[in-house]
Amino acid sequence: MPSRFVKGVRRIGHRTINSLLRLGVASRFFVLVLLHSGSSFRRPHLIIKELFSTGVLSLIIILVSGLFVGMVLGMQGYDTLQRYGSEEALGVMVALSLVRELGPVVAALLFASRAGSAITAEIGLMKATEQLSAMEMMAVNPIARVVAPRFWAGVLSMPLLAAMFSAMGVFGGYLVGVKLIGVDEGSFWSQMQSAVDFQQDIVNGIIKSFVFGVAVTAIALFEGYDAPPTAEGVSGATTRTVVTSSLAILALDFVLTAFMFRGEG
Amino acid sequence: MERTTIDLWVGLFVLLGLGAILVLALKVGNLGGVNIADSYSVTANFSNIGGLKVRAPVKSAGVVIGRVSEIYFDGERHEAVASLKLDKQYSFSKDTSASIMTSGLLGEQYIALETGGDSAQLKEGDKIKITQSAVVLESLIGQFIYNKAADGGEGK
Amino acid sequence: MTADNLVEFQNVSFSYGKRPILKGISMAVPRGKVVAIMGGSGCGKTTMLRLIGGQIRPSVGAVAVDGQRVHELDADGLYQMRRRMGMLFQFGALFTDMSVFDNVAFQMREHTDLSESVIRDLVLMKLHAVGLRGARDLMPSELSGGMARRVALARAVALDPMLIMYDEPFAGLDPISLGVIGNLIRRLNDALGATSIVVTHDVHESLEIVDYVYFVSDGVIVAQGTPDEMRASDKPFVHQFVHGEEDGPVPFHYPASAYGEDLRLGGKHA
Structure with a gap:
């Protein structure tokens, strides 16, 4: 039936236009946040206060998860490596997988569900209860006063959290590999140190987590700011934050990895 | 709070x-x-560097004493040039030899330095003259088969 | 525009998309007076406040505040203008992550270079005026509805504005709080020498305290006058509204087809 076909095409067109519009609104929002960041750097206390809720409150989950991920890596890695008689390479395996991939990615995923959802819910509720409107009427720009400090706090805390995750993970791998299974401690560390390159691996990992921090925080803030001012609106936005930022993290990770480690040993 | x-x-x-x-x-x-903040650079030409990479270790008697800082191709002599950053606290004679080795059968490649008998020391910008290229496994196997075949031919 | 009027609506129309909210409203708010804008829910009262604050632009006409057309101001001019306005939102809209004290101090910290000790004195004065000096360390979640409204009121007058706007200040309050807020609106207006606009559908409470009333229905002003004139008015709409009658110009029934027809009385049953 042609009418149904036309309807289908129309629906596709409608969806495309809508998502493009939303993307446009989101980019405009992002630019506004960057433009209005000046005041939050002149008043660092605004950022410090947000660092507490995004960074400090995510500490426990990041440290504990990092430890467990490292311990599992140590166990599984040993199981695989000892088949080829190269269990001394356990340190290399644990450290490289953490520093390059798992640290930035898993820490960012945890950050999205712990801090990202909280940011969206908070901003969404502030909007629903007219707090943002009230701020505007008090001649204070909510993007400069509320959004920008949260953005920079998120961007700053993400690399720190990822580094803590990786360090904790290496420690976990050391606990299981050396203390529990009995891999030689000397070769565990020395092989790790000769294989992990500061520039190539650690700095690239930090760059990754920085990019993830920008993505997650920007998505969380936009979803909150854009949420319909109702209870369902805010809860839907919170879910969207976690889903969208998780997908964004994984997709960005692929792109970044392709750029950073292509053609490297 | x-x-x-x-x-x-x-x-x-x-x-x-x-x-x-x-x-x-x-x-x-x-x-x-290895902190290469205090270092000096020398270069070495190889006819084949195999799988040697930038930042590969430079060892002497098995101890890491420097890193490969740069690898490029010398278009005139059609050779690979590797520049090495060596720790300043170690000095080597002018007739030191450099060879590309492999740690283990399939491990990563590194440069081994063996000092000679010359009393003059290597200085910043010097060139190591005696070099031994990487052993490429394929050509090694090829050579082995060729020799076998030659031996077989003589035996008849 | 006469200098006696602080706020003036000059033939203002506004629509959300294709839906008209205001249709050619002209009204004036004289300086120093408390003026009420009354009407049923959803008749565009809050929209009028947002027009005054410059959060939205009129589709036709202009809103002038203190002689300046609000929608012609640039961003800086608008922010300068808003600093001289205070607004009480429907449910207070207190900042939930700050204490009562910080809420009232918010604008002083954002817009002035006053020292913390001066700010402290000013905030305590404002809180004292609404009777909540003792509640300064509470968080908004610990306040009752009436207290939150009073804190919001203290916040709205923090910078001694020339114009105070109230969006449904009486909604959802118990009778005691109702009287308290009503008296505060009047007292603060006279003490600060400000001008107040009260948007409300609470007739009895507001007729006690205001100087002048505009009735808005369906996007147009249907009646205006002093409270006494309104009480005595025999205009059907005003009469219905003031006396809270169920049916009148504002019908009880949402438009529908005839009742009997809808129930299929006398018709053929399928």
């Missing part, structure tokens, strides 16, 4: 994060290992 408490926690958080980066750099990474 009190402003000072928040400040304290955030301060701790930042310190912990920076500490983690430091641990990663020094304990996990190679930044703490």
